[in-house]
Amino acid sequence: MQSTQAPAQHAHLLNRLIQWTLVSGLTLSMLLMTTGVVLYAMKPADGVATALPPRAILEGIGAGSPIAFMLLGILVLMVTPALRVAVAAVGYVLERDWLFALVSAGVMVVLLISLAVGAA
Amino acid sequence: MFTAILVSGLVAGLIGAMIGVGGGVILIPLLTQVVGVPIRAAIGASIVAVIATSSASAINYVGNELTNIRLGMTLELATTIGAVMGGITAAYLGKEALSGLFALAMLPTIISLWRKKEEDPPSGLAVTEAVGRLDSKYYDPKLQQEIGYRVRRLPLGMGISFLAGNISGLLGIGGGAIKVPAMTLGMGVPMKAAAATSNFMIGVTAVASAYIYYSRGDVDPLVAVPTAVGVTIGALLGSRIGPRLRTHQLIRFFTIVLAVMCVQMALSAVGISIR
Numbered sequence: 001m002q003s004t005q006a007p008a009q010h011a012h013l014l015n016r017l018i019q020w021t022l023v024s025g026l027t028l029s030m031l032l033m034t035t036g037v038v039l040y041a042m043k044p045a046d047g048v049a050t051a052l053p054p055r056a057i058l059e060g061i062g063a064g065s066p067i068a069f070m071l072l073g074i075l076v077l078m079v080t081p082a083l084r085v086a087v088a089a090v091g092y093v094l095e096r097d098w099l100f101a102l103v104s105a106g107v108m109v110v111l112l113i114s115l116a117v118g119a120a
Numbered sequence: 121m122f123t124a125i126l127v128s129g130l131v132a133g134l135i136g137a138m139i140g141v142g143g144g145v146i147l148i149p150l151l152t153q154v155v156g157v158p159i160r161a162a163i164g165a166s167i168v169a170v171i172a173t174s175s176a177s178a179i180n181y182v183g184n185e186l187t188n189i190r191l192g193m194t195l196e197l198a199t200t201i202g203a204v205m206g207g208i209t210a211a212y213l214g215k216e217a218l219s220g221l222f223a224l225a226m227l228p229t230i231i232s233l234w235r236k237k238e239e240d241p242p243s244g245l246a247v248t249e250a251v252g253r254l255d256s257k258y259y260d261p262k263l264q265q266e267i268g269y270r271v272r273r274l275p276l277g278m279g280i281s282f283l284a285g286n287i288s289g290l291l292g293i294g295g296g297a298i299k300v301p302a303m304t305l306g307m308g309v310p311m312k313a314a315a316a317t318s319n320f321m322i323g324v325t326a327v328a329s330a331y332i333y334y335s336r337g338d339v340d341p342l343v344a345v346p347t348a349v350g351v352t353i354g355a356l357l358g359s360r361i362g363p364r365l366r367t368h369q370l371i372r373f374f375t376i377v378l379a380v381m382c383v384q385m386a387l388s389a390v391g392i393s394i395r
Contacts, residue, residue, distance in 0.1 A: 015189065022178035022323070029172070030352060033345045040122075040342075050337040070341035077171050077348065078330050081323035088193060099253065103193050107324065110200040114328045117204060118335035 014091040021087050025080025029073045036069030082111050122346055124155045129169060129350020136173070136351075137358025139371050140315070142322065143351045144170050144293030145229050148222060149381035152388070157343055159215045159222075163292035164338035165347040167330045170294050172352045174323030177316075180359060186316035188256045188309070191271055196321050198278040199285030199295070200328040206289025207329030211336060213290075220389030222291050226382040229297040233375040258313055272308045280306065281321075289329030294322040 049067050052060070054075065060068025089104035132147035144166040151162040210218070257268035271277075280302035284295035296318045303314035333339050387393070 015185075015187075018189065019178045022175040026172060026175040026178075026352070030349065033349050036341070036345060037349065048340065048342055050340055051335050067341055070345040074168055074334070074339060074341065074344055074348075077168060077175070078327050078334070080175055081171060081327045085193075085196075085324060088189070100190055100193060103190075103197060107193060107196045107200055110197070110204065111324070111328055114200070114204045114207070114331050117208060118331040 014088065014095070017087055017091065018084050021084045022080060025076060025083060029077040029080065032069050032073035032076060036066045036071075036073060039064065039066035039069060042066075082108070085111065121155070122342060125151065125157065125165075125343055126346035126350045128155055129347040130354040131350075133169075133173065133351035133354020133356075134358040135354075135374055137355045138361070138365060139233065139374050141229050141233065142170065142294035142296045143173050143355065144291075145226055145297070146378065146381075147347065147351065148292065149226075149378075149385055151343075151347070152219075153381060153384045159218050160338050161340050161343045163210070163218070164333045164340065165344040166292035167288075167326050167333055168339060168344045169348045169351040170288075170292065170326045171323050171330060172348045173355045174294070174319055174321075174326065176352055176355055177319040177359075179356075185256070185258045186313050187320045188254070188271075188313055188317045189320065191254045191256070191303075191309070192317045192320045194254065194274070195277060195281040195299070195317075196324050198281035199288065199299075199321055199325040202282040202285025202287075203289035203325050203328035204332070206286040206291075207332035208289075210290050210329075210333075216389050216391065218291070219385050223382050223386035223389060225287050225291055225293065226378060226385065228301075230375060230378050230382060232297055232301065233371055233378070236371055256313065258310075260312070267310055267313075269308055269310055269313065273306050277302055277307045285325050285328070288322070288325050289332075292326075292329075292333075294318075295325070296322065 043066070049071070052068070052071055057068050057071045057075065061072060085104055085107050089101055089108060092098075092101035092104055128147065128150040129143075132143045132150055136143040136146055147166050147169060148159070148162045151157040151165065152159050157165070213221070252270060254271040254274070255269065256271075257266050259265075260267050281299060284298040284302075287293065287298065288295040296315070299318045299321070300311075300314045303309040303317065304311050309317070330339070
């Protein structure tokens with residue numbers, strides 16, 4: 001009996017972890033974006049930038065730049081689903097569910113390829 | 121401009137959640153045809169907004185087990201590869217070609233909305249024990265019974281998911297209108313589980329092309345941020361009030377609105393703009 005219950009509980013825990021990852025990533029991103037919008041409403045003179053690398057964004061955050069807050073919000077939003085794939089991959093490894101650990105790792109590889117394509 | 125974009129996001133998220141379609145298909149025509157945002161910036165903003173709505177849909181899946189995470193993860197292998205290729209291809213297409221393709225991509229949504237019944241009966245096969253690794257079951261509170269299903273024709277599902285991912289990466293939409301019928305009609309997944317699993321997949325699929333858009337400079341924060349914030353608030357509101365307001369007449373009305381927008385997108389593909 002125990003052998004059938006334990007995997008079901010693990011699966012439930014993993015689902016909750018995945019949910020928690022997505023909801024907290026979204027919340028953090030929305031907070032950053034809203035902060036950016038409020039700062040922008042106060043001093044919209046800041047020049048618009050796109051495609052800033054993470055380091056430049058963090059420097060902008062230190063300087064209180066509204067655009068930097070907006071871009072960091074966008075980056076957090078983009079990292080969240082990738083984090084969810086990583087959480088699932090680790091979860092499947094802990095469950096010794098090798099097939100789905102491999103599937104999650106495969107999705108992760110494709111996401112890394114997209115980073116490389118973007119950087120090229 | 122900033123406020124108009126925020127309102128467009130709100131409207132797209134609200135209507136999308138109420139009638140059960142992804143935000144992008146409403147958002148991009150609104151941004152380009154009504155607000156006057158260039159289509160490339162609209163697609164870049166939409167791909168970011170789509171990630172937000174997909175993550176937001178996770179709020180609702182506490183305990184209901186509708187989302188088939190194993191199936192979603194497997195199909196994501198195909199959607200993400202498609203999305204990367206779509207994201208690359210988009211750079212080589214002009215705004216007319218993108219508008220024309222968008223008009224075409226709206227057709228599956230319009231057709232499925234037009235044919236929508238008041239309530240879809242669960243189409244899953246009655247299975248007492250889960251045999252395959254992708255099979256699943258969920259509890260339907262309305263029918264007061266557990267609905268089990270077997271996942272069939274995985275290669276077909278993978279093929280169509282690749283196509284859906286490709287369209288998502290190319291046009292900045294979720295592609296649910298293609299994936300959901302593939303899962304229900306092709307793979308034997310009940311409607312509710314297919315819709316939840318599709319929503320789950322959309323975030324990761326969008327990320328696969330979003331970074332390509334971002335590094336190309338097609339994600340303008342002054343367009344993407346008000347869009348994402350608006351769509352998220354709209355979708356959360358819509359999922360609360362949607363079930364109560366969702367009537368056949370309402371769906372019909374918005375289907376006609378979408379059809380008009382589809383014609384506008386098709387016209388801008390040949391250089392005619394009516395605003």
